[in-house]
Amino acid sequence: MPNFVVSRSLSTELILRMAMPLGAFALALMLLMGVLAEQRERQFIGNSLNGIAQRTATTLDYQLGERVQDVIQLAWLATTPDYFDSAAARRLFDNKLMRQPAFAWIGFADAQGLLLSASNNQLTGRSVTDWPDFREARHGLHVADLHAEPLLDLHAGSAAHGPDSGRFLGISQGILSEQMALEGVLISKVRWAWIRELVDDLRTGHDGQVGLEIYLIDRHGKVMLVSRDPEVQGSFTLPASSGLLEPGSPRVWQEHAEADGRRYLMTWSAQPPDTSLIGTLGWRVIVRQPAEIALGPVRTLRLQLGVAAGLLTLGILLLAWIQARRISRPLARIAATADAIAHGESRSIPTGSHLEEVDSLARALQQMIDSLLHSERERSQLHHLAHRDTLTGLHNRRALELQMETAAARVGRSGEQFVVFALDLDxxxxxxxxxxxxxxxxxLREVARRLLKAVRREEMLARLGGDEFVVLMMSTPDQLVSHANIVAARILACFEDGIRVDGQTLQVGCSIGAAAGLQGELPETLLPRADEALYEAKRNGRGRLAWWQASS
Ligand SMILES: Nc1nc2c(ncn2[C@@H]2O[C@H](COP(=O)(O)OP(=O)(O)OP(=O)(O)O)[C@@H](O)[C@H]2O)c(=O)[nH]1
Structure with a gap:
């Protein structure tokens, strides 16, 4: 049966040696690529969140700037000091409120702080000297940060009743005469709800940005506005030591854990320049998104890389297995063929593996087998020559001696006894x-053929030389003589009808001397006795059998 153990272990060895380092290398490479790709993906996600913060800040700055321009343009309309103390001014303010929903109220106060005219006639005739909008704008433009103004009973839509009700920004512009004397102050209140709408629009305008939250922070780090999905839960605390609001902070985003355990990706707008409006106000925009949502693509990337790494490893294993089989299979075939040859089959060691070393091995093995077979044939021929009679092909004297030794050993174990016949032609x-x-x-050759037929397979026939033959036979003690007599009779019968040689029938006979051994007697001691009995058979008339007698 072919033995494939060597080739199997060779396959395993090859797979281990090829696949392991390659697999480890590929995995390390994938890991490195994974780390780099993840870093890039995180950077990309953080930057895109930061883009939202930047856009929010820029948009707020732009929109507030536009409102400032609105107020300045209104102030420029005051061609005469009396202009704002007129029905025309009131219509102008009402008209502005209708066209620009950012404004909740617009009014004009004279240099003493008395409101001469106002949109919807609200608060007309009241003094606003205690309003910062009035005080701070006496020398030019003033933007008042988020503040409450309970005096204003507004009807600016549903938002006015919400959390932003009564909360405003103030934009006011002092109006000076040519002699730089204060003639009055144009005051406007911008609805905080309008700011919220702007921020909400910016938040919801980003497709796919689920869970986005935008926070507006004032110059003191206080949260002024929270824009997020109403269903979203979760606390918000400004990161204390992040350098979040520090000017020139190199970081634009970070992962941040809240006290409730929720993790967020948080980013913030760059520090606005002091020349900008929100820079003057010191506003900052913070945008955050739950980490599990924001970093979803990173998880997907990890999964994809994991699958790719798995497939790559499998591919390497498969390739290694194919290569290992390619190398080990021809070796297994060689081993199987060598095994078959060892069990006597006539086969040739297979070549044609396309592997130079394996084919060399096959050729070398074939040469070795050829050489061994050649030696074996020679040895066999020599053995034949040494143990066969060249004329008749029967065993010779040397073979008879060896056979006697072997038989003696066997008889010692089985309890059988010998009979030796000494034959000589007459x-x-x-x-x-x-x-x-x-x-x-x-x-002599014809006699040999006939004698071979007369003896049984287990009885040995040898030619000693000339016309002398020997038969060695064994049997149990009780049947020894009777068996020997039967064999002797068959031998003598071979000569009864004469032997045909050269077209003539020759009358040649055969005399037999027989010697039977006792228990433990060796055949070599029997051969001289058989010779003695042969002499007796010749003397008594030839063509007969004579048994050796102890007294003869
Ligand atoms: N043709 C041939 N003759 C051989 C060979 N070896 C021996 N002889 C001859 O065989 C003869 C044997 O002699 P014997 O046994 O005395 O002859 P025989 O006529 O059988 O005499 P008895 O045994 O007394 O009957 C001799 O003449 C040998 O020369 C051989 O290989 N071939």
């Missing part, structure tokens, strides 16, 4: 003398 010399040596040889 009248052979005359054949030689009359017909020649070659005819004598022919006769």
């Amino acid at each position: 009248g052979f010399k005359q054949v030689n003398d009359t017909l020649g040596h070659a005819a004598g040889d022919d006769l």
